[in-house]
Amino acid sequence: MALTFDPFREMDRMAARLLTSGGTQRSASWMPMDLYRVDEHYVVHVDLPGVDPGSIDLDVDATTLTIQAERTLGAAEGAHWLAQERPAGRFTRQLSLGSDLDLDAIHASYEHGVLTLTIPVAERSKPRKIAVEHAGSDRALAQGGTSTQEAQDAVEVGSDA
Structure with a gap:
């Protein structure tokens, strides 16, 4: 079996171990x-x-x-590591x-x-719709069940007479 040794990679690995919280x-x-x-x-x-x-x-x-x-790491007890790259x-x-x-x-x-x-x-x-209330529409419906448009038409017709 051929093994390669890269001293720079080993130094990088050792430095990383020393710099990560012991x-x-x-x-x-x-x-x-x-x-x-x-x-x-x-x-x-x-x-x-x-x-x-x-x-x-x-x-x-x-x-x-x-x-x-x-x-x-799941190595047997007493194992002699040849390479250990998995953290x-x-x-x-x-x-x-x-x-x-x-x-x-x-x-x-x-x-x-x-x-x-x-x-x-x-x-x-979350995005949501906000209803806009019309002040005149609620009052007109409460006064007799007519819509706002019907109430405005009645006012205009009454002013001509």
């Missing part, structure tokens, strides 16, 4: 995500391959959504959510290594 919590770069809006909700897809679904933890604090997951450990990503979202109705599912979050838009933020 190597225990990894950056969001390992949790790539897609975010888009469909109708009245947002959809977030986060790639978490090899993560145990029981280790996924979602928290909402005010308008911050925190995603945490843990991935362990392992506890990973964290935070998203700032707007106040126009319904944070109590977030739905999460995990399938085929992808965490999917559906975040609905709050009812108060």
